[in-house]
Amino acid sequence: xxxxxxxxxxxxxxxxxxxxxxxxxxxxxxxxxxxxxxxxxxxxxxxxxxxxxxxxxxxxxxxxxxxxxxxxxxxxxxxxxxxxxxxxxxxxxxxxxxxxxxxxx
Numbered sequence: 001x002x003x004x005x006x007x008x009x010x011x012x013x014x015x016x017x018x019x020x021x022x023x024x025x026x027x028x029x030x031x032x033x034x035x036x037x038x039x040x041x042x043x044x045x046x047x048x049x050x051x052x053x054x055x056x057x058x059x060x061x062x063x064x065x066x067x068x069x070x071x072x073x074x075x076x077x078x079x080x081x082x083x084x085x086x087x088x089x090x091x092x093x094x095x096x097x098x099x100x101x102x103x104x105x
Contacts, residue, residue, distance in 0.1 A: 056093050060086060 019025050036043075047054050063085065067077055 050097060052093060052096065056089055059089070 019028070047057075063082065067082055070077055
């Protein structure tokens with residue numbers, strides 16, 4: 001239950017940092033809570049097996065946090081840059097996971 005609360009709070013921060021629309025923020029929180037209620041154990045097991053995914057998630061939080069800090073100083077970073085960086089990171093990590101699955105170290 002504590003893990004659900006932590007991930008829910010994390011999703012609120014991320015939704016606020018990545019969206020300017022209240023409806024999208026609310027939908028992101030509801031979806032994140034639903035996913036965590038049903039898949040918390042599976043996601044936790046996956047992250048434990050692949051520590052690089054945990055680092056990727058933490059780096060996303062840092063990226064969103066810096067974006068929020070910059071916006072508080074009226075320095076606006078286009079959201080497209082943030083989305084591209086996240087998508088590219090996920091794509092690279094996915095390729096690494098596939099490669100490591102085929103050829104374990």
